Amino acid sequence: MASKSRSKRKHSAATKPANPKPAAEPIAAVAAEKTAESEVVIETRNLSKVYRDFWGRQKVQALKSLDLEVRKGEIFGLLGPNGSGKTTTIKLLLGLLFPTSGEALVFGTDASDVAKNERIGYLPEESYLYKFLNAEETLDFYGRLFKMSGVERRRRTAELIDKVGLRWARRRPLKEYSKGMTRRIGLAQALINDPDLILLDEPTTGLDPIGIREMKDMLVALRDQGKTLVMCSHLLADVQDVCDRIAILHQGELKELGRVDTLLQLSGETELRIANLSDEAQQEIKAVIERDGAKLISSKNPTTTLEDLFLEIVRDSEARPGRRAKGKST
Numbered sequence: 011m012a013s014k015s016r017s018k019r020k021h022s023a024a025t026k027p028a029n030p031k032p033a034a035e036p037i038a039a040v041a042a043e044k045t046a047e048s049e050v051v052i053e054t055r056n057l058s059k060v061y062r063d064f065w066g067r068q069k070v071q072a073l074k075s076l077d078l079e080v081r082k083g084e085i086f087g088l089l090g091p092n093g094s095g096k097t098t099t100i101k102l103l104l105g106l107l108f109p110t111s112g113e114a115l116v117f118g119t120d121a122s123d124v125a126k127n128e129r130i131g132y133l134p135e136e137s138y139l140y141k142f143l144n145a146e147e148t149l150d151f152y153g154r155l156f157k158m159s160g161v162e163r164r165r166r167t168a169e170l171i172d173k174v175g176l177r178w179a180r181r182r183p184l185k186e187y188s189k190g191m192t193r194r195i196g197l198a199q200a201l202i203n204d205p206d207l208i209l210l211d212e213p214t215t216g217l218d219p220i221g222i223r224e225m226k227d228m229l230v231a232l233r234d235q236g237k238t239l240v241m242c243s244h245l246l247a248d249v250q251d252v253c254d255r256i257a258i259l260h261q262g263e264l265k266e267l268g269r270v271d272t273l274l275q276l277s278g279e280t281e282l283r284i285a286n287l288s289d290e291a292q293q294e295i296k297a298v299i300e301r302d303g304a305k306l307i308s309s310k311n312p313t314t315t316l317e318d319l320f321l322e323i324v325r326d327s328e329a330r331p332g333r334r335a336k337g338k339s340t
């Protein structure tokens with residue numbers, strides 16, 4: 011039986027990433043981890059961006075006085091409707107844009123100092139890769155830009171192509187790649203320099219459900235290696251699955267900031283999930299709830315997610331090709 015108590019949505023900014031910690035650790039290790047947890051990787055203060063037209067007239071205020079902190083070893087989600095300033099924030103962090111006012115620090119250095127980008131991996135919203143190179147040539151090209159040796163480039167290229175599941179298509183030019191395959195090679199390119207900070211603009215766009223699950227697993231694995239990740243996404247279920255903390259932007263303004271689990275908590279409700287409960291026991295539980303003056307909100311068989319059902323069917327089909335026996339709902 012699992013019991014889960016929730017408390018009303020809290021508007022507190024979160025303080026700690028959600029890395030699981032083993033039960034018993036030497037004090038020195040705990041202290042070291044605490045220091046690592048509080049290490050600020052990104053800090054923005056009053057960060058604002060106004061896009062101007064050709065004549066220097068204000069066109070759009072894309073970002074308004076953004077104050078953010080992202081710490082080492084967390085996955086931080088930037089959410090918001092179209093045009094809310096997510097991509098602008100990422101470009102400011104990379105030094106691709108200059109702020110109109112305020113400042114952004116990455117690894118304690120001003121974001122306009124592009125030398126710090128050697129420790130950053132970036133998956134942009136739109137692919138900008140060379141269409142006539144294949145996957146191996148693409149990664150080799152970027153490895154050269156980071157001045158990696160030939161041996162290291164070959165090792166890293168093979169490792170990343172395997173990691174993103176493109177071994178079978180590694181010699182095909184990128185112009186023949188599907189949207190999802192392009193996203194995968196984009197991620198491999200972003201990781202070529204083994205970056206400490208990875209900025210991902212809509213990483214799951216264009217991926218099929220298996221690709222989405224693989225991408226999410228890769229992001230969590232990178233976080234578990236101590237990398238820091240910032241991702242923008244519209245796919246809220248993906249954000250909920252992988253992000254430790256989120257910021258919600260609207261029309262360039264920060265509207266909410268905090269730990270995902272804290273923000274989603276509901277107050278005054280208790281959830282029980284029980285296996286093999288007899289009808290009599292169910293009646294007794296209902297009677298206890300009534301006696302207690304509490305209110306039973308719902309009592310039903312829980313459902314799985316469509317993502318889990320889809321993955322189960324595809325994996326089952328891979329293991330046993332052929333026509334699948336129809337499910338329960340037909």
Ligand SMILES: Nc1ncnc2c1ncn2[C@@H]1O[C@H](COP(=O)(O)OP(=O)(O)OP(=O)(O)O)[C@@H](O)[C@H]1O
Nearest residue numbers: 061069070072090091092093094095096097098099
């Ligand atoms: N180069 C530009 N010139 C003028 N305005 C721009 C430019 N780039 C972005 N904007 C404007 O800045 C605002 C924020 O855009 P941004 O691309 O940061 O949004 P976003 O949150 O990433 O949106 P989406 O979810 O659609 O990717 C929008 O109003 C957009 O039109």
Ligand SMILES: [Mg+2]
Nearest residue numbers: 096097098135
């Ligand atoms: Mg964007």
